[in-house]
Amino acid sequence: MEVGGLVTANPVWVGSSELTMTLDGITACVDAGAGAVVAKSVNESVAARLQLDIADYAFVSGAGEVRPPGSGLPGDGLLNRSGLAQVELDDWLAVLADGVSYGAARGCPVVGSITLGDPAAAARIARAMTEVVPAVELNIGAPHGREARAVRQLTEVDGVAAAVRVVREAVDVPLFVKLPGQASDVVALARAARSAGADAVGLVGRYPGFLPDLDGGAVLGSWGAWSSPGCLPMSLYWVSKAFSALDAPLIGTNGARTVDDVLRFLASGARAVEVVTALWIGGPPVLRELVDGVSGVSEDFVGSALAGAREYADVPPLPSPAWLPYTARWRSSGR
Numbered sequence: 001m002e003v004g005g006l007v008t009a010n011p012v013w014v015g016s017s018e019l020t021m022t023l024d025g026i027t028a029c030v031d032a033g034a035g036a037v038v039a040k041s042v043n044e045s046v047a048a049r050l051q052l053d054i055a056d057y058a059f060v061s062g063a064g065e066v067r068p069p070g071s072g073l074p075g076d077g078l079l080n081r082s083g084l085a086q087v088e089l090d091d092w093l094a095v096l097a098d099g100v101s102y103g104a105a106r107g108c109p110v111v112g113s114i115t116l117g118d119p120a121a122a123a124r125i126a127r128a129m130t131e132v133v134p135a136v137e138l139n140i141g142a143p144h145g146r147e148a149r150a151v152r153q154l155t156e157v158d159g160v161a162a163a164v165r166v167v168r169e170a171v172d173v174p175l176f177v178k179l180p181g182q183a184s185d186v187v188a189l190a191r192a193a194r195s196a197g198a199d200a201v202g203l204v205g206r207y208p209g210f211l212p213d214l215d216g217g218a219v220l221g222s223w224g225a226w227s228s229p230g231c232l233p234m235s236l237y238w239v240s241k242a243f244s245a246l247d248a249p250l251i252g253t254n255g256a257r258t259v260d261d262v263l264r265f266l267a268s269g270a271r272a273v274e275v276v277t278a279l280w281i282g283g284p285p286v287l288r289e290l291v292d293g294v295s296g297v298s299e300d301f302v303g304s305a306l307a308g309a310r311e312y313a314d315v316p317p318l319p320s321p322a323w324l325p326y327t328a329r330w331r332s333s334g335r
């Protein structure tokens with residue numbers, strides 16, 4: 001499958017996270033069969049790196065039970081703080097170069113990633129990365145941008161267009177732009193990113209989260225970024241809307257845990273899916289399962305669900321009121 005100028009053997013990509021922050025992490029993802037691996041983000045900010053010192057992770061079951069790092073179970077949500085890779089750019093480029101050649105020998109592109117701080121600095125870093133990587137992803141959707149000044153989350157069309165344009169001018173390899181889901185019109189952000197030169201658009205970044213521990217405090221002792229299986233339909237909303245409205249290759253992310261979830265991203269219009277939390281919980285076997293589960297899916301499948309989705313105005317009346325069983329049960333249980 002080709003995505004914005006990058007050819008990958010399968011649509012299951014490993015998204016950027018601490019799992020791809022070392023050469024060992026990157027090569028483990030390649031060995032487990034990833035279609036592509038997005039390396040951990042860097043930027044120019046010392047503060048963004050220092051933030052990794054306060055990184056923390058809490059897995060939350062569907063029933064609200066909070067589990068410590070390392071003990072997440074399938075289906076859990078993840079609330080976390082994170083920071084960027086604690087490495088100088090030259091050293092990071094050396095890691096990327098090794099990862100890229102390891103991946104290239106096995107048919108798996110390794111993509112460089114920048115989480116936006118200052119756009120001009122992002123452009124300089126992106127330019128340097130193009131010496132070693134086949135594509136660059138620019139993350140302008142990090143929910144941490146709401147809590148930490150070292151990274152930025154852009155939610156306005158003009159800001160998105162300006163930042164993407166600056167980075168686009170600096171790079172001559174495919175440029176992917178990962179957007180936030182917290183904007184009144186994410187499709188407009190995707191259109192702006194595409195018009196400013198993004199070869200593919202990533203939809204959507206995680207959401208900000210907050211969870212009281214009911215013990216007088218808050219889980220993690222702060223706000224954080226939240227991912228959970230429940231985020232899937234919210235991500236697919238924007239993927240499907242962008243697929244309908246734009247002529248832009250889309251990369252889905254946020255909420256894919258199972259083979260069916262990946263298929264739903266593809267059916268909504270994504271050409272590839274970046275997975276992270278499921279791999280934190282289940283490790284390489286989960287990645288292998290996802291890759292095996294989507295083998296044989298054809299390009300025609302991308303966006304196929306849209307054929308069965310209508311505007312509200314075009315939905316015909318249902319034969320009997322769908323709310324009736326619920327209101328009937330409510331009335332009878334109230335007696």
Ligand SMILES: Cc1cc2nc3c(=O)[nH]c(=O)nc-3n(C[C@H](O)[C@H](O)[C@H](O)COP(=O)(O)O)c2cc1C
Pocket residue numbers: 015016017018040041042078080082083084113115139178204205206227228253254255256274275276277278
């Ligand atoms: C611990 C953690 C660290 C992350 N770090 C980055 C990052 O540095 N850059 C980035 O673009 N996305 C980062 N992400 C976001 C993921 O790449 C991915 O888009 C997100 O987790 C949604 O996918 P998921 O539901 O499969 O986890 C991170 C996610 C997690 C859970």
